[in-house]
Amino acid sequence: MRMYDLIYKKREGEELTPEEIDWIISGYTTGDIPDYQVSAWAMAIFFKGMKARETASLTEAVVNSGDQIDLSRISGVKVDKHSTGGVGDTTTLVLAPLVAAAGVPVPKMSGKGLGHTGGTIDKLESIPGFNCELETEEFFNQIEEIGAAIVSQTGNLTPADKKLYALRDVTATVDSIPLIASSIMGKKLAGGADAIVLDVKTGSGAFMQKQEDARELARLMVDIGSELGRKTMALLTDMSQPLGEAVGNALEVKEAIKTLKGNGPEDLTELSIKLGAAMLVAGQYESDLAKAEKRLRKLITNGQAISKFKDIVRAQGGNPEIVDNLDLLPQAKNIYELKADKSGYIENVTAREVGLVAMALGAGRAKKDDPIDPAVGIEVTAHRGEKVETGDLLARVYYNSDNQPAEEIQRLRDAYTIGSKKPEELEFIIDLIE
The missing domain is CATH 3.90.1170.30 (Pyrimidine nucleoside phosphorylase-like, C-terminal domain)
Incomplete structure (x- = not known):
């Protein structure tokens, strides 16, 4: 194969085969294909797009470019959640303990914030002593014992995506729906979860500000997950105004605690319940969304959700007393x-x-x-x-x-x-x- 031919093929709007896509991603990861050729290829994708099967092949190649986490030793269907980012988006801090309290294993790898959207790891690191850098064995053990762990994205997961994203960032090709979808789903699939729930934001505070673009992205990511053997669901949600009331790291931890105690903002509570219900259904822990929602509301009311949050904080070295004394934040x-x-x-x-x-x-x-x-x-x-x-x-x-x-x-x-x-x-x- 020659990179020139594959750039030309995509520039003409033709569909690349899985073997061709794998060859490009493998060659770029190892350094055999230079930046300038991959830049041209990414720009061709930006203008010509990709078919769903092509995007799935690109996602698979991204996953195969590095390590993959094998969660098979953890019993049960493991369910992950991903948000495309927003302002005051505190749902992970609510969802991980809430869904784990329902008996669902939640292996959560998150990132730090960049730009106007906050990062889950930054929020958790505002808790005194909280450690987001668990070793693999610690990560597994905590999920087995407590039901959830939230850690930084580490190791050699999806190195192709890291290189490709850095290149897209400086070549005006970030806003390509197939490239966004393969980037997000590549990381989620490499993380090893059996089922994935996506919160795809739209509006002024979202990355995809136009609703039709956000819908297209959500549809494509659900199709990729299904194509690659993962039950995948997506909620399309509004981010034209901040979610909840708190925007900022310790402030959002306080708001998550209030929500898990049953007195958080209505919109944050409702979105967390809806996403959590989708996680239960995607993992086949409940047969329908209404039953799942009822179950999650009960876990908040009876105190099991906030108790699970305390367990996670304690297990990861944080001070669990923050739950009862927010001034410790x-x-x-x-x-x-x-x-x-x-x-x-x-x-x-x-x-x-x-x-x-x-x-x-x-x-x-x-x-x-x-x-x-x-x-x-x-x-x-x-x-x-x-x-x-x-x-x-x-x-x-x-x-x-x-x-x-x-x-x-x-x-x-x-x-x-x-x-x-x-x-x-x-x-x-x-x-x-x-």
Whole structure:
């Protein structure tokens, strides 16, 4: 085979065979095929797309490029969950203990945050002593004993994806649905779970801002999972405003604890229940979603969900006393209360801007090596559709700088749109794709 011929073939919109795709990914991983040729190939995919079978073959090649985790020694159907990223997306911190409390093994490998979306590992590392770097044997043992473990993505999993993503990032080919789908599903499949539930976000705070693009991505990832022998389901959910109230690492841990105790924000609670129910059905632990939802709500009510969260924190070296004393989590030195400067209805709270403000305060990273301040962030107390009067509280800004962050406060104010008419209610959970 010659890379030139395969670039030309894809440029002309023809379908590549599994053998051709495997040859490209293998050659790129080993360094035999140079960046400039893979860049041209990725750009051809960007413009010409890929068939579903091609994307599945690309995903399989990405999985086979490195190590794969074998979870077969852990009894039961192992179920994983992945979100395409959002603002205030605290669901993993709720779902892992909640679903594990239902008897489902949850092996969760997560990443650190970059840009306006938060990272699960950053949130967990705001818990004093919490260790996300478990050895493989520790990871397995914890899932067997407790039912869940949440760790950093480590080892030699999907090295082809790491190289390809870095290349896409500098060649304007990130926004290709087949390349996004193969990247996400490659990591999930290499992680070894038997079933996968996806939370595909759409709206201003999501990576896929157009609903039709998010739907296409969700459909493609479900098809890839099915093609490669994993039961896969996807929820298409709205991220036009922040999920819940907390945006920031320790703040989101506090909100997850409140949710597991049964007094969290309604939208975060409902999404966690819906995703958790899908995880139970995907893993064949329940026959239908309604029964699964009822079971999960009971686990919150009877205290088993928060008890499981405590177990996970304790097992991974964290201080479980945070559950009963939230003040043990990192606290910001200063709080600014953002208040409405006019009366009316909140027409919009632009999620992306809220995320970017939180990042600027130190809750997220613009570059991979930027430090994180676990205590800072934003608490969004007023949401789309609510009526406010002049002087009512819109949000709290948590910061550690000596000087008030005037620029960030103004940006947060600008993220709110207040008008005279109540806006139409948005569908929060848009669709379930199987």
